[in-house]
Amino acid sequence: MNSFAELLDRVAFEHSRNGKLRLMADFFRNTPDPDRGWALAAITGALTFRHAKPAIIRQLIAERTDPVLFAMSYDYVGDLSETVALLWPAPDEASVGHNRPPAPTLTEIIELLDETPKAGMPVALAGLLDQLDETGRWALLKLITGSLRVGASARLAKTALASLGNLEPNAIEEVWPGLAPPYLDLFAWAEGRALRPVTSDPAPFHAPMLAHAIEEADLAALDPKDFVAEWKWDGIRVQAVVGCDADGQRVGRLYSRTGEDISPAFPDVMEALCAATFGDAAIDGELLVVRAGKVDSFGALQQRLNRKKVDVKLVAEYPAHVRAYDLLSEAGEDLRTLTFSERRARLENFIAMRRPQRFDLSARVAFQSWDDIARYRRDPASAGAGEEAPAIEGLMLKRADSIYTPGRPKGPWWKWKRDPFTVDAVLMYAQRGHGKRSSFYSDYTFGCWREGAQGDELVPVGKAYFGFTDAELKQLDKWVRDHTTNRFGPVREVEANRTIGLVLEIAFEGVQRSTRHKSGVAMRFPRVSRIRWDKPAREADRLEALEALIGERKQTSA
Amino acid sequence: MADPLLLTPTPAGLYCPAGDFYIDPVRATPRALITHGHADHARAGHDSVLATRQTLDIMALRYGENFCQTRQIANYGEAVNVNGVEVTFHPAGHVLGSAQICVCDGKKRIVVSGDYKREHDPTCPPFEPIRCDIFISEATFALPVFRHPDSRREVGKLLSSLALFPERAHLVGAYSLGKAQRMMALVREAGWDKPIWIHGAVEKITDYYIREGVELGEIRKVTAADRPKLAGEIVLCPPSAIQDLWSRKFPDPVAAFASGWMRVRARARQRGVELPLIVSDHADWDDLCTTIRETQCSELWVTHGEADALAHWASTIGLRAKPLHLVGYGDEEETSGEEAAA
Known part of the structure; x- marks a missing residue:
């Protein structure tokens, strides 16, 4: 475990992509099976632990440290895993004696966490933490809390693995979905000791192809004739895959964009997918809520997301639906090496012939010029989106000749999202950030004006913690420190009145009514788009401006 | 009282x-x-x-x-x-x-x-x-x-990075009075016998330590002409120099920093440090x-x-x-x- 932890620690600090690749390849080369396979699983996010959860960590550290010192330390470090790893009291040398066992391997740790029942987890975890050094504890806690964001993406790890022999990273992506940790066959293949692993999963995940964002100015360099346009629907990107296992049983799965199996939360979609008439196929599409034949807002879909238990009433009230963009395989035939036009023809045919429940085709948007596209983006209804226009968040532009390439290749696919809403709000509170930004005041609560008992008052409407550059963060941090009127732990209240106050232009994707917020509104995806050093606080927007946007979608470009 | x-x-x-x-x-x-x-x-x-x-x-x-x-x-x-x-x-x-x-x-x-x-x-x-x-x-x-690990282990991290990246210069930020000379001595104890290179700002105090009888081995001051040639070498400099234009002439430099602050990862990251060495x-x-x-x-x-x-x-x-x-x-x-x- 300690060598894996050192790898993570080092990769997290390494800036260059090549440096990261070298570190990972070096680790894979010098670490035996199955440890390196479990390490690959950890980096690619293929591991979850049922019973080892952050609550246990908090409980364990509370039993071992002074609460005042813990609070001061956590505030200083800004990361729970790291604070606990640093604070964890080293076991008494006398009790360990000279017979201190070697630190457990990654494989041993994963087996222990997997086998230990819930009731035994605190003791098991404490035992592991006792045996590891600080870096080992940090890595273990990051693993358990599921926040192994170390700047080593799954893609990078697979590229490092490919470099052990002379494989292409995409060759690894191809076989990846059907494989399971600790990937002995995969390492053997990568090192040229064995043939390509055979996958037997009847409903494997296919690494998705993603698009780059594009701006209007960049379009001029592209020829409209090379591209096909379609709407970008405002749901979540999914993959619906169905096939037959060795016993002839139909196996269907609904995957999120990252390959997470979200089937259990969507029995309605699964029923349609597993119907005999569906055939064997892998469909790339958008998960939406469709009521009375019309796509509902993202807010409606949110009612169905991230739920562990299926609520029958919710399923009836918010019926889920997949709008198909692409066909990746059909009846065992891999279509990803065909061009987009060819796949699109197969998809249209598939939907027309099979007429599946809860699946339909994402319409193509006919256009002649980029001006047409710009106009449709501003007003989807004018291009035939009709009543569904509010559920459109922009356009996708795909090269007709593009093959389906996993990852985010630059050039074949572009997304052009609609402009966000903006509002000018006044900074009211700032909180110290976590992680990279610990010690900077980087989380901002902002408010709009409304009429109060004693004239106009500010009411908080949202919170944003990104959208600014590092240089702007320093300026904001300084402003907060210079204008503090009150302190509540890590939070500072700042001057915010008609004469003194900092105006932030906030960009956001929509507004919903909320009973949990004092203002009665909740913004979706708010971020700081500009700092209005020039604008007097009294000229910031009023709450009514936000209320008017509830349920609205911006249809005209600013 | x-x-x-x-x-x-x-x-x-x-x-x-x-x-x-x-x-x-x-x-x-x-x-x-x-x-x-x-x-x-x-x-x-x-x-x-x-x-x-x-x-x-x-x-x-x-x-x-x-x-x-x-x-x-x-x-x-x-x-x-x-x-x-x-x-x-x-x-x-x-x-x-x-x-x-x-x-x-x-x-x-x-x-x-x-x-x-x-x-x-x-x-x-x-x-x-x-x-x-x-x-x-x-x-x-x-x-x-803040529980500092054994400084010898931290120097080991530096030496293993030099082994893995022999084509990169390793710039070690260290305060010019005390920390820089201690790093030199620790690196010598770990068996590093190549010359140790120093930034001009570290020179005066290092010379004084040597005059006072502290064994530091061969120390060389970096000149502008040396910089592109120092792949696989240890260069000690003031912490601020790591982010300076000065550092860019070295071959693909690894930014290391020897300080107790490196114990907290966010602190190291905020400074753009790639190889934090917890030596305080x-x-x-x-x-x-x-x-x-x-x-x-x-x-x-x-x-x-x-x-x-x-x-x-x-x-x-x-x-x-x-x-x-x-x-x-x-x-x-x-x-x-x-x-x-x-």
Whole structure:
């Protein structure tokens, strides 16, 4: 475990992509099976632990440290895993004696966490933490809390693995979905000791192809004739895959964009997918809520997301639906090496012939010029989106000749999202950030004006913690420190009145009514788009401006 | 309660009314006792200065021979009478010449630690715990998250990175007084026998250490022409130089930084450090606690750093404790420049 932890620690600090690749390849080369396979699983996010959860960590550290010192330390470090790893009291040398066992391997740790029942987890975890050094504890806690964001993406790890022999990273992506940790066959293949692993999963995940964002100015360099346009629907990107296992049983799965199996939360979609008439196929599409034949807002879909238990009433009230963009395989035939036009023809045919429940085709948007596209983006209804226009968040532009390439290749696919809403709000509170930004005041609560008992008052409407550059963060941090009127732990209240106050232009994707917020509104995806050093606080927007946007979608470009 | 008049905090620093002297004053005073040569403790412009010979030498190197009007050498362990108050300097293990100052009026003994550490350091004599009634401690790393690993392990990290990336220059940011020379000595202990390269800002003090008999092996100053050729070499420089244009001429440089602050990953990341080396010239949490117990003091004052946390801990073991919140020493933010030597 300690060598894996050192790898993570080092990769997290390494800036260059090549440096990261070298570190990972070096680790894979010098670490035996199955440890390196479990390490690959950890980096690619293929591991979850049922019973080892952050609550246990908090409980364990509370039993071992002074609460005042813990609070001061956590505030200083800004990361729970790291604070606990640093604070964890080293076991008494006398009790360990000279017979201190070697630190457990990654494989041993994963087996222990997997086998230990819930009731035994605190003791098991404490035992592991006792045996590891600080870096080992940090890595273990990051693993358990599921926040192994170390700047080593799954893609990078697979590229490092490919470099052990002379494989292409995409060759690894191809076989990846059907494989399971600790990937002995995969390492053997990568090192040229064995043939390509055979996958037997009847409903494997296919690494998705993603698009780059594009701006209007960049379009001029592209020829409209090379591209096909379609709407970008405002749901979540999914993959619906169905096939037959060795016993002839139909196996269907609904995957999120990252390959997470979200089937259990969507029995309605699964029923349609597993119907005999569906055939064997892998469909790339958008998960939406469709009521009375019309796509509902993202807010409606949110009612169905991230739920562990299926609520029958919710399923009836918010019926889920997949709008198909692409066909990746059909009846065992891999279509990803065909061009987009060819796949699109197969998809249209598939939907027309099979007429599946809860699946339909994402319409193509006919256009002649980029001006047409710009106009449709501003007003989807004018291009035939009709009543569904509010559920459109922009356009996708795909090269007709593009093959389906996993990852985010630059050039074949572009997304052009609609402009966000903006509002000018006044900074009211700032909180110290976590992680990279610990010690900077980087989380901002902002408010709009409304009429109060004693004239106009500010009411908080949202919170944003990104959208600014590092240089702007320093300026904001300084402003907060210079204008503090009150302190509540890590939070500072700042001057915010008609004469003194900092105006932030906030960009956001929509507004919903909320009973949990004092203002009665909740913004979706708010971020700081500009700092209005020039604008007097009294000229910031009023709450009514936000209320008017509830349920609205911006249809005209600013 | 100790006689409040033996030492008292003032805006200029700790003051002894009976002996009419200040310890590490932050502004010019008629009589100053200096614990060590870092700029936040040793300032120019006092009328008379009492310090160890090496601290006086270092002040002269940095500020010129006229840094004060009269100076007096304090030898470790020898009592000096200052206006009827007995003061004795003892090794603090922080940097060459560093001292704790024990102040005694015949009834009470107060020890002012200055900055100190308990860890292995081949370049200066080790800290000696002194029994006292009141111990006045620094608290730079006084949070229980600061537990410095063995410095030899950290140097091992540097050497294994050099083995993995032999085509990259390894720039090691280190404070020019103390940390840089300690890193050189530690690297030598680990078996590195190639020349160690240094930035011009590190040269003067390094030469002084060598003149004082500290073994550092072959040290070479980097010239502009050398820079592109230093793949696989160790280059010691002031921390600020790592982000400078100066660093860009090296082959694909690895940015390392030797400091206790590197214990917290976010701190290292904020500075753009790629290879954090947790090597500190200050006591970590465990060593602060151990030292306070060893002095057998009944009262603890805390000068600067995470004073509230240390005072809280002291109160839990039955000591009277007070944070002094003295201003002007080792700013909590490590960005405050080279001399906030950590």
